[in-house]
Amino acid sequence: MTDVTVKQLSEVVGTPVERLLEQLGEAGVDVSSADQKVTEEQKLKLLEHLRKSHGKGAGGEGKKITLRRKSTQELRVTGSQGRSKTVSVEVRRRRTYVKRDEAEGAAPEPQPAAPVASKAAQIAKQVEEERQAAVAASRRAEEERKAAEAERKAEAERKAEEAARQEAEEAERRKVEEAARAEQEKAAPEPIPAPPPEAESAKPGRRRRPAAKEREAGPPGRREELHVASDKRGRRKGKGKTTRVAAAAVASKHGFERPTAPVVREVALPESITVGELAQKLAIKAPELIKALMGMGVMVTINQPIDRDTATLVVEELGHVAVPMQQADLDEELAVAAAEPTGELKPRPPVVTIMGHVDHGKTSLLDYIRSTRVAAGEAGGITQHIGAYHVKTDRGGITFLDTPGHAAFTAMRARGAKVTDIVILVVSADDGVMPQTVEAVQHAKAAGVPLVVAVNKIDKPEADPERVKNELSQHEVIPEEWGGDTQFVHVSALKGTGVENLLEAVNLQAELMELKAPAEGAAQGVVIESRLDKGRGPVATILVQRGMLNKGDVILTGQEFGRVRAMFDESGKPVKSAGPSMPVEILGLSGTPNAGDDVLVLEDERKAREVALFRQGKFRESKLASQQAAKLENIFSQMQEGEVGTVNILLKADVQGSAEALRDAMEKLSTDEVKVKIVAAGVGGITESDINLAKASDAIVIGFNVRADAGARKAVAEQDVDLRYYSVIYEAIDDVKQALSGLLSPEMREEIIGLAEVKDVFKSSQFGAVAGCLVVDGMIKRGNPIRVLRDNVVIYEGELESLRRFKDDVNEVRAGTDCGIAVKNYNDVKPGDQIEVYQRVEVARTL
Template identity: 50%
Template sequence: MVRINKLAKDLGFKNSFLIEKCQEYGFVHIKHHANALTDEQAGLLRSKLVDRAAQSVSIKEKPDTSQVKKVSTEKKSSGPAKVVSKDAEASAVRRRIPLWKQKAREDLIKGRWKEITKVSQQKRPRRFEKRTKEAPKEVKVVAPKEKESKVTVELPATVKDVSAALGVKAGDIISKLLIGHGLCATINQGLDGEIVEMLGIEYGVEIELKQAKEDEDEFSLEEAVDKDEDLKERAPIVTFLGHVDHGKTSLLDSIRKTDIVSFEAGGITQHIGAYRVETKGKSVVFLDTPGHEAFTAMRARGANVTDLVVLVVAADDGVMPQTEEAINHARAANVPIVVALNKVDKPEANIMKVKQQLASLDLNPEDWGGKVQMIETSVVTKQGLDTLYDGLLLEAEILELKAVAKKPARGIVLEAHVHEGRGVIANLLVREGTLKHGDIVLCGQTYGRVRAIYNDHGKEIKEAGPSTPVAISGLSTCPEAGDKFYSIKDIQKAREIASKRERKIREVTLSGRQHVTLDNLYKKIEEGQVKEIKVILKADFKGSVEVIKKSLEEISTKEVRTRVLHSGVGGITETDILLADASDAVVIGFHVVPEDKAKTLAESCGVDVRLYKIIYDATNDIKAALEGMLEPDKIENTLGSVEVRKVFKVSKVGNIAGCYVKSGKILRSSLVRLIRDSVVLYDGKIATLRVVKDDAKEVRAGFECGIRIAGYDDIKVDDIIEPYEIQHIARTLK
């Protein structure tokens, strides 16, 4: 049975023409192109149409155009013409066949049936043939990208960017991230640099990470190399730290020779937080921070604001808990310390006792052979003020503090607030360059043009050089304390960078910053982020502090160690949490609990706080964490011996070794070595392990099996395949 549409396609006719012929030849049941003819009817119809057309062509090879026109005219006038002669029938056939098919019909009549059938199916339209032939060329253009050994990826990068750089499908990368790294990602999700580099290693491509152009422009000031001839000496920046009521503010007020209480009333500089003092042609900038909280917040943002720290200790009170905290803050910021022994005029002052306490904290005075200046001062009698000032200048000379003034300004934001009449007032400390009126300033997530500059005395100035504290107006919003500010030329670029920073901070806020905890410590170690455990220790008694601190230090080794950043007596305070947040440390409390505010702050910052009642519990947890940092021992265990007795070559698969297990066993998951003449030729994995036609997980001695080694086909008879496995044994500190 042959359908009309199939036969019409084979003969090159229209369905309507073939249905008309069927009616003419007596096949009255054919009324639709889906009707079918028997094989005999189809053969009869094919022979009649082909034979008659052939006879007409034999009479006259070229068609008579006049006759065709005549028949066409007759059709218009009298309806469909009946076939009365061979010429008329041939003309009727041509009349119903499109012009582009007439050549095919003539070739068909000449006997090239099979060829013309293929041509008729693919002939129209010709332009599609070119596209079909050219299509494979477009696919081949992408192929060389996969062979590149080194590519450059610009950060921040998404899965789509990495896919384009590596020449790998985005779906494959998403699957690899999910299976290999446990990361559920989308095609537009951003990836950090470590994940991007890891993907490059897994695909065998070296990836060079590159920051975006905006970031390069943003940090061009910081990365620029200054010329030696442009460097000029700058004033040191000094911060006063110490315990409450030890006289920090009074001492700073005496050095500045001002009265803060009367000076701040009604002035916009009452919160500037930094003051410049000039004596004998030398200048020193004093930074007045509101306690350790602001100091830590600035350092947590990577802003090393101060060059020197003055540790104020009352001679009548001695070293107090906040004094130790101040020392730890200064050491964590890696800045020199100058000790001011204040209130020496009081009868109960005991200078020798204070020096002994400081010496126990590794602050040895110069008169005892140490390196720390300890200057006796008194606000009442003005004793030692000039000596302290000279000591700070001496430390500054040793540090060789220099800066370039002839370049765009950059520095640190001390604090900011909103003034009713002037808008946003930002208190800045210029570290390098010169800040001028009208400059475009970018700091953190905000930007703006400098409309006014005020010095530390409240006077409006036109420009400010290095180591100069100023207050400016003109920013769009209040920046954060500790943000770095830059002076750039293009306000459009400043707007783009500020918007980008705002989006990035929003993403970080949503994802949350993850601190080191004893639970996630091992994961951090695998990522290469942790080399030591930083601890902040608080206990109920001084003796407990010393015992726990000594125990933690004793379990340290050359490979891993515990570093106690701060230890003290009393409850866990907000200062402890801030220090842990800035230093990424773990807080340990022994028979103490955190304050309400400290507990809330720890939860919001994600700081790990561990409370213990037994010393051994604390040391055991730290010991277990340290042992997890040790690299495990790797022991190789040979599983057996397998002999290759025959090699089967399978197309599109590779060589398969027909083997006999001589001893031991071989596992599907085991590693294997291929040995020939006692020489190891290849070390790799098993791709397939089968017994007859079934996959096997294990084959023991005395049985035969088929083995295909992954990525290796040079297998010969009498080779030895040695299966083995590597056991990872956890190490202990002992």
């Protein structure tokens, strides 16, 4: 054995380097570092030292007692597949005790330190043995874990090899089947002769096997195929030989193969989708989708709609990608779904809107044209919403739209100007041009619509048509006789004077415009007005602009959709179809659409519902965002300006246009100090839920041409809610204005009630400086505040301490009278100063 270093020797014997150096020193070997070499003699010297220290001398061995101890422990080892395995670890310990003879140790006198050293060596040896036993146990546990891991890997490799072998056998079998099929196609096998019928009949209880030709032919209309299990082989007998035929030669091949990877689909999700439609997009069966939803805790049916969030969760759970449907994608799909009206362009009736100032005779003029009495039945004699009528004249039909002239209906007049071809501007000959007249001119010019001016009430003595022309010419409406392009017709709505000339002017203007539209295909139009009828549900007045609207069509308008269940003309008669420029009332929508919304006819009701729900979701999101922004804005404004008085209003109207006009008019009444907050605005009668909402929000309920039902009236009486009915719009606006005026803080004004001029100043032991004054204006009162003026500049503000007339205290001194005035806490009064007495007065403010 060659020389080794101390470090290498420590690794061989399993003893730490420091301990080995210590033992070498005790043995008398001069070694100080781990890199020094140890010779064979030094190793023997160390071994002899260790034997002596452990009780083994040269003269023989003493009596020894060996004790062994064994303990078992369990360790849990986690495998590669996540499964845990329990491994038993056995730890064995051994201790040896030596007893020496008494005579052996009696010869030399033992040193006192020897037993101590021997005992220390024994303890050290026991500790070392225990450490080595623990290390060995851990090594055995590690070896067992590695063995288990190797066994698992071997099992996995064996399974992989088995799968590869099976795959190879499958491939080989397929090759054999293909070869057999090709051989069968080249030359059909010789048919097996069928046994005679006598032989079959001689064997009772057995069924006759069909012949080969019969098996090949089969029953009429049946496909020639024979299904054989893959683990069996077909055999046939012939000429004493048994021929093996591959199973695939007589078995049909599957029409599809299993995909090698799962198919991941991108599913476009609208705001709401039914379970059946989502299953179609995922290309799975509806019961599987319902099962997945039930696993998520959602109990649904096949026709039940679910929201986008739930659909997104279940789509991702099934391993697909959910894509929220965007507005651009929806518009593109809508453009594809909404087919353009086709067919030849044919002349259509003109759409004429009658506009003008309130009470200038618009409805009376239309009343005469229609030969009905419309204006007499209107509240307050004014039009509250847009009315659409179709009138037949000698020169063709004309569709009239009657718009309100009140200031609050600006949006309705603008909407009427957008959907019209010609505007008849009605101006009263006695009133002339009024604010809404100018507004109507602006709307018509903004929409690019030609004007025909009807100068009404020419039968009145104070009528002045030339004044109307002069005033309209200031707004760039020039009559034809003045070189302009606007027709002026003098009419009288009550007597019918000039009405025929007005209709002729309208027809002439329509002929110049050459109005045409396709009368076939899917209809397109616009919502003129909508309301909620208690017996019929949502009712919408629609003006068809292109195509043909038929009963039963699926329509989409704004956030609402539905199927046309019934159509009525302006007189309430049912109709089955409506062409261009025809106004009709339709039933069957899901809700009341907003006036001015476009109307499209779609072929797919599912697509209409999808788009409508998407728009509702967008509107809800924008409304919530605006409410949140308004809340933050209110917080900051209240922090900066103090608390703002607010009047909460819940508004219900008969038609959508009236609700819109009332909302706009009332919100315009808001100022920096008081504000109008519309809690809710809707169409239809007042219900109990409306009263509960008003109670919760401390709002005033305003019903415009609607009434509360029995449940709502009972709730009003129980909850003490302020409910008010109106039929004229300006009355409702005036009442709200008065309510806002009551919330305004009163204005404090100062009124000067007297002025005294200081003539001289006297000294008083009680009051100090006393001013002798002459009242030159008004009166001087004791309890009012005063100001001291010098050269018309205020030098002091305070109050009177004493007011005397001669030697008597008085409460007031009038003009032209002398008096003595003592100013409280001020003694610098000089002759020539003026003392002004004033009072503060609260003045109620109005909007």
